[in-house]
Structure formats: structure tokens, C-alpha cells
Amino acid sequence: MTDALLQVDDLRVTFPVGGREVRAVDGVSFTVEPGQTLAIIGESGSGKTVCCRAIMGLLPAGTAIRGSARLRGSELLGLSDAELRRHRGSDVAMVFQDPARSLNPTMRAGVQVAEAITTHRKVSKREASTQAVELLRLVRIPAAERRFHEYPHQLSGGMRQRVMIAIALACRPKLLIADEATTALDVTTQAQIMELLLDLQKELDMALIMISHDLGLAASYADEVVVMYAGKIVEQAPATQLFGAGGAVRMRYTRALLDAIPHLDRPAHTQLPIVGGRPPDPTALPPGCSFAPRCQYAEDDCRAKMPTLAEHTPSHRWACWHPCEEGGAA
Amino acid sequence: MAAPLPEVQLATAAPPPLPSLVNARQLRAQRLGRALRLWVPAGIIILILAMCFLLPLVTTLPSSTNGNIIYNNEAPFSPGHWLGTNVQGVDIFSQLVYGGQVAFEVAVSVTAIGIVIGGTLGVVAGYFGGWVDAVLSRVLDVLIAFPALVLALVIAEGLGPSEIHTIWALSVFGIPAVGRITRGATLTIRGLPYMTAARLAGTRSWRMIARHILPNIMPIIVTFSLLGIGVVIILEGALDFLGYGIPAPTASWGNMIANGQQILSAQPEYVLIPSIALLITVASLNMLGDALRERWGTQ
Numbered sequence: 001m002t003d004a005l006l007q008v009d010d011l012r013v014t015f016p017v018g019g020r021e022v023r024a025v026d027g028v029s030f031t032v033e034p035g036q037t038l039a040i041i042g043e044s045g046s047g048k049t050v051c052c053r054a055i056m057g058l059l060p061a062g063t064a065i066r067g068s069a070r071l072r073g074s075e076l077l078g079l080s081d082a083e084l085r086r087h088r089g090s091d092v093a094m095v096f097q098d099p100a101r102s103l104n105p106t107m108r109a110g111v112q113v114a115e116a117i118t119t120h121r122k123v124s125k126r127e128a129s130t131q132a133v134e135l136l137r138l139v140r141i142p143a144a145e146r147r148f149h150e151y152p153h154q155l156s157g158g159m160r161q162r163v164m165i166a167i168a169l170a171c172r173p174k175l176l177i178a179d180e181a182t183t184a185l186d187v188t189t190q191a192q193i194m195e196l197l198l199d200l201q202k203e204l205d206m207a208l209i210m211i212s213h214d215l216g217l218a219a220s221y222a223d224e225v226v227v228m229y230a231g232k233i234v235e236q237a238p239a240t241q242l243f244g245a246g247g248a249v250r251m252r253y254t255r256a257l258l259d260a261i262p263h264l265d266r267p268a269h270t271q272l273p274i275v276g277g278r279p280p281d282p283t284a285l286p287p288g289c290s291f292a293p294r295c296q297y298a299e300d301d302c303r304a305k306m307p308t309l310a311e312h313t314p315s316h317r318w319a320c321w322h323p324c325e326e327g328g329a330a
Numbered sequence: 331m332a333a334p335l336p337e338v339q340l341a342t343a344a345p346p347p348l349p350s351l352v353n354a355r356q357l358r359a360q361r362l363g364r365a366l367r368l369w370v371p372a373g374i375i376i377l378i379l380a381m382c383f384l385l386p387l388v389t390t391l392p393s394s395t396n397g398n399i400i401y402n403n404e405a406p407f408s409p410g411h412w413l414g415t416n417v418q419g420v421d422i423f424s425q426l427v428y429g430g431q432v433a434f435e436v437a438v439s440v441t442a443i444g445i446v447i448g449g450t451l452g453v454v455a456g457y458f459g460g461w462v463d464a465v466l467s468r469v470l471d472v473l474i475a476f477p478a479l480v481l482a483l484v485i486a487e488g489l490g491p492s493e494i495h496t497i498w499a500l501s502v503f504g505i506p507a508v509g510r511i512t513r514g515a516t517l518t519i520r521g522l523p524y525m526t527a528a529r530l531a532g533t534r535s536w537r538m539i540a541r542h543i544l545p546n547i548m549p550i551i552v553t554f555s556l557l558g559i560g561v562v563i564i565l566e567g568a569l570d571f572l573g574y575g576i577p578a579p580t581a582s583w584g585n586m587i588a589n590g591q592q593i594l595s596a597q598p599e600y601v602l603i604p605s606i607a608l609l610i611t612v613a614s615l616n617m618l619g620d621a622l623r624e625r626w627g628t629q
Contacts, residue, residue, distance in 0.1 A: 058526060061460070089532040102523040106545035115541070116531045167531060 005207050006032040006055070006092075006175055011067035011077075013047070013054050022282045024050040026231040027067075030224075032175065037201065037208045039222035039239070041215055041257070045279050047231040048211045052177050056094060057084045071175070090120045093168035097180035099160035103152040109163045110136065110148030116170035135166040140196060158189035162196070169200065176201070177209045182217070194221055215257050219243040227254045230280050230290035233309055237316040250316070250323035253291045289321065297322055368625065371617035378611055382430035392421035394428040394581040416589065416600060425581040426607055432493065432582045433611070437562040439497045441555045444504030449551060452509040456516025457539055467513065470506040478503035479568060486574035496575045500562055511554050515547040549626040556619035560612040567608055583608050 013025040025047040032038050040048045053059050055069045055076055069076045071091055076084070096102050103112060113132035117123060123131070129148070136144035139162040152160055161181065168176055178197060182190040198221060201208050212218060218225050218239065225242055227235040235242075235251035242249055249255045256275045277294040280286060289307055292298040302321050309319040385391070413422035448470075455466035485499035519525065520543070528542055563583075569575035570584020578585065583604040590600030 056530060058530070085532040085534070088530050094527075094530050096523050096527065098523050102527045104524045104528070104542050104546070106548075107541070115533075119532050119534075119537075164527070167527070170531070 003033070004031040005034045005036075005072060006209075007068075007070045008051075008055065009068045009070075011051060011054060011069060012065070013050050013059065014064045016062060016064075017283065020283045021064075023231050023285070024282065025054065028228070028231075028233055029067075030226055030233070030236065032207045032209060034174065034207055035201070035205050037198070037210060037221060037223045038226065039210045039212060039218035039224070040226045040228060041212060041218050042228035043213055043279060045282070046228040048228050049179055051228075052094070052179060052209065052211060056088065056092065056177070057081070089116060089173065090171040091173055092175045092177065093171070093173040094177040094179060095161070095164050095168050095181040097183050099157055099164055099184060100152075102164050103160055105152055108149055108151055109155060109160075110150075113148075113163065113166050113170060116167045120171045132166070132170075135170060136163070138169065138200070139163070139166045141166075157185055158193060161185060161189075161193055165193075165196065165200070169204065172204060173206060175207045175209065177211070179211045180213070181210075183212070183214075190217075215254075216261055227251065227257075229253050230282065230285060232290065232319070233317075234291065234320070235318040236309070237318075241316055248324065250312070251318040251320045252295050252297055252322070252324065255324050256295075289319070364621075364624070367617065368621040371614040371621065374610065374614040375618060378430065378607075378614070379434065382427055382434060386427060386431075391424045391427060394420065394424035395579045413603060414599075416586075420581075422586075422600075422603060425586055426583075426604065428581040429583045429586060429604065430607065430611075432576055432580065433563045433566055433608075436493065436497055436500065436566045437559040440500045440504045440562045441508075441558050443497070443501045444508040444558065445551060445555060447501075448505035448508030449512045451505070452512030452514075453516050453539060453543060453547075455509070456513040457520060457535070457543060463513075466509075470509045470513075473502060473506035474510070476502075479565060482565065482569060483572065483574050486569060491574055491577045493576055493580075496566060496569055499569070499574075500565055503565065504558060504562065507558065508551070508554065511550060512547060515550045516543055519543050519546045549622070553619045553623045553626070556615050556622065560615035560619075563608065563612055563615075 008031070009029050011025055011028045012023070015022045015024055028047070028051055030038065040051065042048045050059070054063075054065050057076070057079060059065065065077055067077065071087060076087065079087075103109065107115075110129065110132050113135055114125070114128040117128045117131050117135075118125070133144050133148055136147060141147050141159060141162050147155065147159070147163075152163075155163065165181075176197070181197070182193050185193060194217065197208060197210075200206075210218065210222060219242070222239045225235075225237060225239050226233055235249070235254045242254070249258055253275075256273070259273045260275060262272055275294060280290050280293065286292060286303065288301075288303040288305055289295070289298070292302040295302065299322060305321075307319045307321050309317050311317045312323075413426065415421055416425075451466050451470065455463040455470075481502050482499040485502060486495055489495040489498070525538065525542060528538055533541075566575055566582070567584035567587065570582045571588045573588070575584055576582040586604035587601050590597075590604070594601055
């Protein structure tokens with residue numbers, strides 16, 4: 001475990017909301033190996049974004065963060081802004097969901113890339129500009145020299161996200177966090193950006209944390225998949241073990257998510273199964289399994305006692321009292 | 331579990347008629363209207379500025395402070411006195427020109443002081459938040475809570491009437507106004523993803539302010555200052571009128587109105603002429619500010 005790039009241990013984040021505590025992230029642990037792609041899957045409010053923002057030190061003051069997150073052995077949590085600045089950009093970078101508003105509208109695209117370079121390295125303005133054009137080429141922006149001088153409003157959504165990726169890559173980070181980086185884009189652009197991220201990941205040998213609510217995306221691109229529900233990890237396994245031949249999803253929630261994906265081979269005019277109900281109120285979580293109220297297979301013990309996340313089969317961890325049968329669909 | 335979907339009767343009713351397309355003429359008229367809304371007030375301001383600051387350089391105007399009593403009460407359009415003279419025989423047009431100079435000098439200085447001091451306070455309060463924001467905002471609140479003119483009167487009274495003192499007195503009103511606006515604008519910008527992105531890239535605070543906040547709040551500051559200049563010109567006139575602004579022999583629009591109102595019923599033009607100048611200037615500034623606001627899409 002010493003060679004892990006990022007090791008998150010028992011991360012707990014609570015927000016004070018109107019005198020009550022909201023447990024946004026509740027005991028999350030995972031590791032990211034160098035060069036690995038980790039997908040964190042979950043619906044809105046499951047704590048996936050809060051988790052990564054806690055690691056990056058982006059949560060507002062007054063948030064209680066416990067646990068540890070070590071980047072190559074050095075603790076990230078509890079660092080001051082000045083100390084974090086050394087890691088931000090150079091070790092860990094992040095790409096957001098909304099490329100339209102992630103670029104400063106009053107600065108030329110290339111200048112913003114160049115600025116990311118000069119922030120961390122002592123290089124001349126001219127040298128930074130040349131490197132910025134290089135980066136724009138790296139993220140496959142056609143006519144990079146021309147795009148360098150354009151303002152964000154002149155670029156398309158996919159192009160802006162490429163510029164964001166170029167900025168994130170400016171200092172060759174070891175870890176890139178993509179927070180729903182492709183959600184705001186249309187499907188073809190989405191695929192291009194994902195391919196680009198994976199190619200760059202191989203080229204630059206960096207690890208990638210992909211936050212998404214799209215199980216299909218995780219299945220096709222990730223090495224390791226973490227499924228979160230109500231602030232907890234409910235299932236974790238290598239993607240091949242979850243979605244590959246002979247592999248199986250065991251946790252009922254992951255199964256339900258998987259069933260909700262439309263398939264071409266499904267008979268026409270049949271209703272798509274949905275996960276009924278709503279995610280639980282984080283201020284009033286049920287005493288048992290937090291998915292129990294929405295689970296078709298919940299029994300009395302599910303409602304009474306919380307299942308713990310345990311490694312039931314090698315490298316496959318899940319938290320469920322009555323998991324799906326191995327190899328079989330529910 | 332896959333239940334067949336219920337049969338849905340497809341609606342066959344005719345779709346509602348499409349809204350009529352905007353024709354080219356309407357579009358041209360719209361574009362022309364927008365251009366006029368910007369360039370008419372801008373043109374008037376440029377004209378007034380040229381009249382106040384360039385005209386005295388290219389022609390010799392009669393004195394705006396000393397008149398010859400022989401020429402007292404000349405009617406408008408008299409030879410040598412375009413707008414006539416007042417009771418003391420001082421040329422009205424000259425007073426208008428030099429009074430305009432004073433009005434713009436005071437208004438621009440007050441606005442500039444407001445932007446530099448108030449803007450700095452506002453950006454710092456908005457960007458750093460926390461106790462810094464709490465302290466600065468309370469200071470601005472206290473300044474805003476005072477009735478501006480009364481406060482300006484007290485300061486003018488304490489410092490004595492002079493142009494520079496008028497500027498300082500009116501700044502007390504300008505600083506918190508700009509401060510509030512910039513603080514609000516900074517808060518809006520600070521919440522946008524590109525600010526987080528910049529922070530994530532490891533950018534330092536001063537650089538965030540200079541590169542990311544200032545350029546993005548500029549449109550708001552500029553439109554607000556144009557409106558502010560108009561308000562300051564009116565306040566300056568009011569101070570003059572009350573005798574606490576520009577001291578008497580120096581020409582100013584407020585002084586002209588104050589002198590004129592003594593013979594208002596007999597010769598209303600002495601009040602009307604500077605009042606109309608004031609009205610046109612302030613109205614144009616407001617219209618220019620509104621047009622720029624419309625163009626830049628700020629509120």
C-alpha cells in the first residue's frame with residue numbers, strides 16, 4: 001500500500017445546516033494507484049463531489065472534515081491554503097462539469113493556459129505561450145495558434161472543455177480529478193473527451209478519478225469502480241469484475257442502477273425499470289441500510305442494521321445483507 | 331416487470347401558428363434604435379465636454395467672474411454676450427462654460443476617489459469575506475445610513491467652502507456607494523466556476539483579484555460611475571446653491587441658480603439656463619449609462 005498515489009482513509013465530511021449536522025461523506029476509503037482510472041459513481045447528493053472537494057481543500061469554512069487523504073504519503077487534509085497551493089495544479093488538478101463558466105470570459109483562452117504554467121514554474125512569458133500552444137495541440141485543438149488568441153465565447157463546449165483539460169495538464173499532474181467532466185457535453189463530444197482523457201492518461205502516466213452518475217461511462221473506461229450511496233461506499237470492485245463476462249454486481253443498488261440503463265436488445269415499448277423513491281434525507285438517515293427504503297428485496301434485518309462494507313470475494317467489496325446471486329441478474 | 335406502455339392517442343390537432351417572423355425592416359429599426367440610444371447621449375456629453383474644456387482654449391470668452399455694470403441685465407443674443415449678462419453684468423455663457431468645468435472636475439474626481447477607495451474596499455470585502463467583510467460592510471453601511479447631503483454640509487461647514495473640500499465632502503457619499511456595488515459584483519464573480527478553477531491551479535489571491543475579478547466587474551463599475559457622475563453633479567449644484575460648495579465669485583451652475591432665484595419671478599431665465607444645462611448633462615449621463623448597461627448585459 002506504500003506505493004499508492006492517493007490513499008483516502010475513513011474520510012468523513014459533515015456540514016452544519018441549521019443546527020443539525022449533515023453527513024455528506026461518511027467513512028469513505030479508497031486508494032488510487034499511479035496510472036489507474038477510478039470511477040466514483042452515484043446519484044446527486046451521494047457525496048461523490050464533496051469527497052473530492054474535501055481532498056482538494058475546496059469546501060467552505062465551517063465544514064468538519066475527518067479522516068485522512070495522503071498523496072504519496074503526505075497528508076492533504078487540514079493544510080492551509082498556502083500549503084495546498086504547492087499541490088494544486090502541480091500534483092493534483094481538477095476539471096469541472098461546466099466548461100461554459102469554468103473559463104474567465106475576459107481572458108483569451110491561450111493566456112489562461114499560459115497563466116497556469118507561469119503559476120508554478122519560473123518561465124518567461126514567451127516560453128509559457130509556446131508551451132500553451134503545445135498543450136492546446138496535445139488536447140487536439142485544431143489550429144491551436146489561432147485558438148490561442150480567441151476568447152472563450154468563440155469556442156464550442158467541447159473545445160472549452162479541451163482548454164480546461166489543457167489548463168489542468170499544464171504542470172503535468174500525477175492525478176487528475178474529472179468531476180462530471182463530460183456531463184454537460186453532447187454524446188459524441190462526450191466520447192471524444194473521454195478518449196482524449198484516457199489517451200493523455202497513458203501518455204503522461206497519470207491517475208484519473210472520474211466522478212460520474214453514468215454507470216455506462218464507468219463500465220467502458222474505468223479500471224476500478226466505486227459506487228456511492230448516501231455518503232457511503234456501497235460497492236467497490238474492478239470494472240471487469242463488475243461488468244465483464246462472468247463478473248457480477250452484488251449490491252442491490254448498483255444492480256438497480258444497471259437495470260435502469262436502456263438497452264437496444266430490450267423488447268420495444270416496455271417500461272424502463274427505475275429506482276423508485278428518492279435518495280434519503282441526509283439529516284435523517286434510516287438506522288439500517290440507507291438504501292433499504294427503496295430496495296425491492298429489503299427485509300427486516302436490512303431496516304434494523306447497517307451492513308458493513310467488506311471484501312466478500314477477492315478485490316470485490318460490497319455492503320449488503322442480501323446480495324444478488326453470483327453471475328445472475330436480479 | 332416490463333409492462334407494455336399504455337396506448338397513447340397521438341394528437342392530430344393543427345399545431346398553433348408560428349409567431350410571425352421579424353422582418354428585416356423591424357430588425358434594422360431595432361438596431362438603429364439601439365445605436366441611437368447609445369450615441370445620442372454620448373454625442374451630447376462629448377459636445378458639452380468640448381464646450382466646457384475646448385471652447386475657452388480656442389476663443390476668448392468674457393470673464394465669468396467680473397462684469398461691467400454698464401452691461402448689466404443684457405438680454406440673451408446681445409452682441410458679445412450670447413446668453414446675455416446677469417445683474418452684475420457678468421456674461422452668462424461664460425459662467426455656464428466655467429461652471430461646467432467645475433461641475434465635471436468635481437464629479438469626475440469624486441467618482442475616481444469613489445472607485446479607487448470604495449472599489450478597493452468592496453473588492454477586498456467581497457473576495458476575502460469573513461470578518462474582513464463584516465467590518466468593511468458595517469463601515470460602508472454607516473456611511474450610507476447618513477443622509478448624504480447633510481453629511482456633506484457638515485464636512486463643507488467644518489472645512490470651509492472650496493472646490494477641493496467639496497470634492498472630499500461628496501466623496502463621503504461616493505465611496506460607500508461604489509463600495510457596495512463592487513462588493514456585490516465581486517461576490518457574484520467569486521462564486522463562478524472559473525474562480526474555483528483558478529484557485530485549483532494554485533493562483534495567488536492578489537493575482538485572482540487583478541486577473542479574474544477586476545476585468546469581470548469593470549462593466550458594472552463603468553456603468554455605475556456614469557450614473558454616479560450625474561448624481562454628483564446634482565449634489566454639487568445643491569451644495570453650491572446652499573452656499574457650502576464652490577465659493578461665490580467662482581462660477582458654478584449651483585451658484586448661478588442661487589443668484590438667479592433672487593429675481594426668479596422677474597427674470598426666470600437666470601435660473602432656467604443653468605437648470606437646463608444641468609438637466610441635459612445629467613439626463614445624458616443617465617441615458618448613456620443605461621445604454622451601456624443594455625449593451626453589456628449587466629444590471
